[in-house]
Amino acid sequence: MNPLYDPSNIETQVQTNWENSQAFKATEDPAREKFYCLSMFPYPSGKLHMGHVRNYTIGDVISRYQRMQGKNVMQPMGWDAFGLPAENAAIKSGMPPAEWTRSNIDYMKAQLQRLGFAYDWDRELATCDPDYYKWEQWLFTRLIDKGLAYRKKATVNWDPVDQTVLANEQVIDGKGWRSGAVVEKRDIEQWFLRITDYAQELLDDLDKLPGWPDRVLTQQRNWIGRSEGVQMDFQLEHGNENISIYTTRPDTLMGVTYLAVAAEHSTSLQAAESNPELADFIETCQKGGVTEAEMETMEKKGIALGLNVIHPVSGEIIPLYAANFVLMAYGTGAVMAVPGHDQRDWEFAEKYGIERKQVIFSVDGSDCSIEKAAFLEKGVLKNSGPFDGLSSEDAFDAIADWLKEQGKGEKQIHFRLRDWGVSRQRYWGCPIPMITDVNGESKTASDFHVRLPEDVTVDGSGSPLKKMPEFYDLGNGEVRETDTFDTFFESSWYYARYCCPDASDSMLDDRAKYWLPVDQYIGGIEHAILHLLYARFFNKLMRDEGLVENDEPFSKLLTQGMVIAETYYRTNDDGSREWFNPADITLERDDKGSAIRATLSADGESVTIGRIEKMSKSKNNGVDPQSLIDRYGADTVRLYTMFAAPPEQTLEWSDAGVEGAYRFLKRLWKLSATHLEAGDVPDLKKDELSDAQQKTRLKIHVTINKVNDDIGRRYTFNTAIAATMELINILSHAKDESENGRAIMREGLETVILLLSPIVPHITEVLWREFGHAKPIIDAAWPEVDESALVQKELQLVVQVNGKLRAKIMVPSDADQKQIEESAISDENVQKFIAEKQIRKVIVVPGRLVNIVVS
RNA sequence: GCCGGGGUGGCGGAAUUGGUAGACGCGCCGGAUUCAAAAUCCGGUUUCUUCGGAAGUGCGAGUUCGAUUCUCGCCCUCGGCACCA
Numbered sequence: 001m002n003p004l005y006d007p008s009n010i011e012t013q014v015q016t017n018w019e020n021s022q023a024f025k026a027t028e029d030p031a032r033e034k035f036y037c038l039s040m041f042p043y044p045s046g047k048l049h050m051g052h053v054r055n056y057t058i059g060d061v062i063s064r065y066q067r068m069q070g071k072n073v074m075q076p077m078g079w080d081a082f083g084l085p086a087e088n089a090a091i092k093s094g095m096p097p098a099e100w101t102r103s104n105i106d107y108m109k110a111q112l113q114r115l116g117f118a119y120d121w122d123r124e125l126a127t128c129d130p131d132y133y134k135w136e137q138w139l140f141t142r143l144i145d146k147g148l149a150y151r152k153k154a155t156v157n158w159d160p161v162d163q164t165v166l167a168n169e170q171v172i173d174g175k176g177w178r179s180g181a182v183v184e185k186r187d188i189e190q191w192f193l194r195i196t197d198y199a200q201e202l203l204d205d206l207d208k209l210p211g212w213p214d215r216v217l218t219q220q221r222n223w224i225g226r227s228e229g230v231q232m233d234f235q236l237e238h239g240n241e242n243i244s245i246y247t248t249r250p251d252t253l254m255g256v257t258y259l260a261v262a263a264e265h266s267t268s269l270q271a272a273e274s275n276p277e278l279a280d281f282i283e284t285c286q287k288g289g290v291t292e293a294e295m296e297t298m299e300k301k302g303i304a305l306g307l308n309v310i311h312p313v314s315g316e317i318i319p320l321y322a323a324n325f326v327l328m329a330y331g332t333g334a335v336m337a338v339p340g341h342d343q344r345d346w347e348f349a350e351k352y353g354i355e356r357k358q359v360i361f362s363v364d365g366s367d368c369s370i371e372k373a374a375f376l377e378k379g380v381l382k383n384s385g386p387f388d389g390l391s392s393e394d395a396f397d398a399i400a401d402w403l404k405e406q407g408k409g410e411k412q413i414h415f416r417l418r419d420w421g422v423s424r425q426r427y428w429g430c431p432i433p434m435i436t437d438v439n440g441e442s443k444t445a446s447d448f449h450v451r452l453p454e455d456v457t458v459d460g461s462g463s464p465l466k467k468m469p470e471f472y473d474l475g476n477g478e479v480r481e482t483d484t485f486d487t488f489f490e491s492s493w494y495y496a497r498y499c500c501p502d503a504s505d506s507m508l509d510d511r512a513k514y515w516l517p518v519d520q521y522i523g524g525i526e527h528a529i530l531h532l533l534y535a536r537f538f539n540k541l542m543r544d545e546g547l548v549e550n551d552e553p554f555s556k557l558l559t560q561g562m563v564i565a566e567t568y569y570r571t572n573d574d575g576s577r578e579w580f581n582p583a584d585i586t587l588e589r590d591d592k593g594s595a596i597r598a599t600l601s602a603d604g605e606s607v608t609i610g611r612i613e614k615m616s617k618s619k620n621n622g623v624d625p626q627s628l629i630d631r632y633g634a635d636t637v638r639l640y641t642m643f644a645a646p647p648e649q650t651l652e653w654s655d656a657g658v659e660g661a662y663r664f665l666k667r668l669w670k671l672s673a674t675h676l677e678a679g680d681v682p683d684l685k686k687d688e689l690s691d692a693q694q695k696t697r698l699k700i701h702v703t704i705n706k707v708n709d710d711i712g713r714r715y716t717f718n719t720a721i722a723a724t725m726e727l728i729n730i731l732s733h734a735k736d737e738s739e740n741g742r743a744i745m746r747e748g749l750e751t752v753i754l755l756l757s758p759i760v761p762h763i764t765e766v767l768w769r770e771f772g773h774a775k776p777i778i779d780a781a782w783p784e785v786d787e788s789a790l791v792q793k794e795l796q797l798v799v800q801v802n803g804k805l806r807a808k809i810m811v812p813s814d815a816d817q818k819q820i821e822e823s824a825i826s827d828e829n830v831q832k833f834i835a836e837k838q839i840r841k842v843i844v845v846p847g848r849l850v851n852i853v854v855s
Numbered sequence: 856g857c858c859g860g861g862g863u864g865g866c867g868g869a870a871u872u873g874g875u876a877g878a879c880g881c882g883c884c885g886g887a888u889u890c891a892a893a894a895u896c897c898g899g900u901u902u903c904u905u906c907g908g909a910a911g912u913g914c915g916a917g918u919u920c921g922a923u924u925c926u927c928g929c930c931c932u933c934g935g936c937a938c939c940a
Binding site for chain 1: 856857858859860861864865866867868869870871874875878879880881882883884894895900907919920921933934935936937938939940
């Protein structure tokens with residue numbers, strides 16, 4: 001055996017073996033327990049970044065661990081291939097998106113293979129492949145038939161210079177990113193899916209997902225946002241028209257002092273015809289972006305319409321306003337305003353001098369004044385006519401009942417969740433299979449499979465499809481839809497297609513019923529809401545088509561944190577910053593090791609140490625995985641990414657840390673080589689162990705327990721690795737050349753090799769064979785604990801006096817409470833702290849500590 | 856603005872159910888080896904200290920025999936907010 005660890009050599013060798021033996025090909029086998037492990041597929045942006053490496057290493061570790069547990073594991077990989085960056089690259093370089101995307105896929109696939117991930121590459125798919133997207137086109141036509149897809153107007157960001165629709169990320173400070181023009185809102189016809197029909201089920205089924213992080217469940221619940229409230233009508237003072245509103249606080253109804261509608265509400269538009277000031281206001285509201293964050297943070301503005309409505313209970317005349325914070329797309333596009341009991345209404349009323357009316361008062365007499373702020377709590381009603389004296393809770397029902405009797409309103413369940421707009425005015429996506437006929441009516445394309453033309457030029461002014469009559473003009477007066485689907489469409493069902501990527505007659509076949517649901521899904525926390533909600537929704541749509549049987553697509557979810565790194569920069573004369581890559585920086589440290597100065601290695605001059613931020617091109621702090629793989633090998637990169645932080649937390653990149661991981665693998669290699677060189681090892685004689693040998697064996701088996709729990713249950717790979725490092729430290733210090741000593745060394749080394757094999761599969765595969773095993777380690781069984789090794793004669797207990805550590809004592813492991821107390825109290829140092837004091841209480845926590853409470 | 860996280864030595868992090876704060880690694884300091892360096896190996900490393908101890912997990916309160924862990928208030932920071940993926 002080569003005494004030197006040579007990663008590049010052994011890794012290519014091992015990878016070739018895996019490939020030749022088709023080691024990771026997954027086949028349906030009803031006799032075996034399946035395990036479907038899925039990592040979120042990447043967008044093929046060019047090359048892998050550290051976030052990918054981290055995500056896919058986590059998935060690979062779990063997959064390999066489950067395989068060693070005897071499961072039939074399937075781990076696929078593919079490409080989320082449609083999307084905006086390909087169009088941006090096309091504008092820059094002139095390369096068509098299809099070509100750019102496919103060449104990126106080739107490069108990134110080679111990178112993934114070099115990292116040694118145990119994928120079944122036969123199941124690879126790319127969403128830009130017509131054989132993939134034709135099936136979502138098929139599903140869409142089914143949804144049209146079922147009334148689950150429909151068309152309506154919706155607002156987009158419009159760049160008036162580039163004459164194109166902008167994504168939210170392309171709007172910077174309210175301006176188009178390329179043109180710099182002030183962005184406008186524009187309403188256009190778009191396709192929507194009725195996800196709201198499934199809102200209740202999407203909410204209820206979250207309870208079926210105990211394997212999901214609580215924070216994701218909470219965010220999804222809040223996003224769906226079920227509320228119980230009352231819908232009611234306010235009649236316009238003149239004419240028969242009603243303004244319909246929804247409120248969750250009908251108990252404050254008698255405190256309504258104005259109504260606000262969206263600027264583009266029909267009533268507002270009508271009034272604007274004879275009111276130039278209002279028309280101006282509506283036009284101003286057309287400026288700016290469409291995001292919720294923008295809406296919520298902008299200055300709240302409004303204007304009186306010059307119209308009034310009638311209060312449904314009191315008959316009072318109430319003014320009607322148009323306001324920029326009321327959104328046409330939410331609910332009815334109108335809200336009732338209660339300045340006394342809603343803070344936003346309070347501020348609006350303050351600004352425009354509208355009356356504030358208090359109708360809710362505190363029950364316990366605590367301060368509930370509305371002079372300085374709205375009173376938001378529930379309480380008891382006053383100034384509320386027939387409802388005076390009722391509690392907020394009782395008033396809710398009383399007012400709802402009254403409105404219902406009068407035919408003016410009723411209780412309603414409302415969801416914050418809105419229907420999913422799936423139309424995108426972009427080229428690089430799946431064509432929406434719809435046709436507009438001669439009468440202007442929409443119908444589904446008779447052949448649902450509309451292929452996207454791939455030989456195009458992209459210039460940034462609107463979708464190329466709109467300039468291709470050969471695509472959209474069907475010649476008989478019919479026109480093909482030129483919009484494409486939101487790319488969340490593709491990522492909403494890829495997990496199912498992996499089960500049967502070659503199914504040619506249907507979207508999915510019976511193989512999906514074997515593999516689904518996904519047992520473990522791994523991906524970035526940034527997908528906690530949208531992607532996961534849409535995928536859950538699609539699963540239910542596919543279930544209702546009879547394609548899958550499960551209600552939920554992902555049984556367990558692991559959300560991994562970002563990868564971040566230090567930043568370094570120099571400020572130019574004009575105030576702009578030039579950012580330097582951490583690889584090009586030299587750090588100077590003080591005696592304690594804290595960084596005091598950073599210099600650019602090239603010129604030796606100082607640079608400013610910036611914040612630690614998410615790896616990005618703009619801050620030039622990205623670390624290229626490829627150069628690390630070239631230098632240290634895949635195992636070192638895998639080991640470091642798993643060791644540096646638990647998977648859910650952000651991971652701070654450190655080149656020195658990678659060096660440490662490499663050092664550990666070298667030590668493992670060398671310790672194994674030295675041990676093997678000394679020749680054969682006799683069987684362990686368990687009943688002839690010295691105390692030291694027993695302690696070492698105890699450590700080996702405690703480590704198995706810990707690593708099993710850390711990898712199998714907790715997913716804290718960092719502590720699993722730390723535990724094996726501890727064990728290696730103990731083994732390398734043991735220096736026991738006796739027969740039993742060498743047998744324990746072998747037991748320990750083989751244990752570490754098995755425990756680490758899911759994380760560093762190449763080095764462990766080679767060592768496993770060097771240790772004389774004929775079968776590859778990927779098919780070895782996970783090590784089992786020898787319970788007899790865990791038995792201890794004595795235990796260490798900590799002794800506290802008044803909660804402070806004062807001694808450590810050894811007691812027989814079968815000692816009773818009284819013996820333990822006596823032993824603790826008689827300790828010399830403990831005596832010093834309890835001398836001349838009264839012992840009030842002694843708390844014994846078995847196996848852990850004794851706390852003596854003295855006065 | 857709204858929803859959801861996070862904050863522990865010089866650094867990444869550990870402490871799993873309220874029970875020894877700082878495992879493991881990095882960095883730094885000292886030593887061995889070396890003509891020298893790299894590599895490797897050994898020891899030390901929260902702060903203060905009168906060397907007995909004391910303080911300490913973002914800040915301020917609280918519950919408890921005991922709080923990094925639970926409760927309340929605040930500060931900072933990160934993710935999401937429906938057309939980035």
